[in-house]
Amino acid sequence: MQELFRWVRQTLEKPSTAPRYMQLAMVLEQGINQNKALAGQFFPAERAIAQQLDISRVTVSRALLLLEEKGLIVRQQGVGTRISQHLDYSLDDEEGGFTKLVLQAGGIAGNRWLERTTTRLPDDVASSVPALKGERVTKLRRVRLINGEPVSLETTWIPLALLPAPEILEHSLYQYWAERGILPEKKKVRIKAIACQAETARLLNIQPGMPLLFYRQHTYNAQNGLLEYCEIYCRSDIYEIQISD
Numbered sequence: 001m002q003e004l005f006r007w008v009r010q011t012l013e014k015p016s017t018a019p020r021y022m023q024l025a026m027v028l029e030q031g032i033n034q035n036k037a038l039a040g041q042f043f044p045a046e047r048a049i050a051q052q053l054d055i056s057r058v059t060v061s062r063a064l065l066l067l068e069e070k071g072l073i074v075r076q077q078g079v080g081t082r083i084s085q086h087l088d089y090s091l092d093d094e095e096g097g098f099t100k101l102v103l104q105a106g107g108i109a110g111n112r113w114l115e116r117t118t119t120r121l122p123d124d125v126a127s128s129v130p131a132l133k134g135e136r137v138t139k140l141r142r143v144r145l146i147n148g149e150p151v152s153l154e155t156t157w158i159p160l161a162l163l164p165a166p167e168i169l170e171h172s173l174y175q176y177w178a179e180r181g182i183l184p185e186k187k188k189v190r191i192k193a194i195a196c197q198a199e200t201a202r203l204l205n206i207q208p209g210m211p212l213l214f215y216r217q218h219t220y221n222a223q224n225g226l227l228e229y230c231e232i233y234c235r236s237d238i239y240e241i242q243i244s245d
Helices: 002-012 020-034 046-053 057-069 098-104 173-178 198-204
Strands: 073-076 080-083 087-090 109-120 136-146 149-159 186-195 211-220 226-235 239-242
Touching (some): 002 020, 002 046, 057 073, 098 109, 098 173
Parallel strands (some): 087 239
Antiparallel strands (some): 109 136, 136 149, 149 226, 186 211
16 A cells, blocks of 8 residues: 555656646545455554645645545445445356455455355255255355455355265365366356344444345356355445346
């Protein structure tokens, strides 16, 4: 972040006829767009930015307002100002999974593992996956991270033969499958908006009651064999779901 503001200060020294706050907003927008790894990071306080750039705090405030209106930053009283994170999550069959999407956007994908185990499929899940009722399955539960920030809580049930030793999985399930010739081809997804419950809020580092996107996903291979069933709680301020014909 210090490097960003050093570059901003140097760029603002160039002559311009635009109002100072508009110059600052445009330069910050350019810097944010050029460095996707900054997504999710916090700006210094307005007073600190003003001192660092040798401009008025009013100029900083007006510039940040323009960035907020464009959705480039999020300002929360008592929390601070952070650069927005967005994940364009496609529901197309060709979509290659969370890790691939984050890397394509220039971010760093990560996990905080909560469970990697084999177990018998719970009865309350079996109604959504009748083909696996009563069978032992692999269960993965993890918090997904972009640039170190929690963005979704994901629980996945997989036929045991497709991931018999879940403890060896560190990052991308789809990459693990691709290396073994297992290729997801089709998806069936149901999405609804819900209010975040306390435990999920704690794991995602957000306020209880914040709106989430909750979706259930069945993934199949080309022969219509079930590969996974997922239940995912997604932060609505980060995920943008894309649906194509």
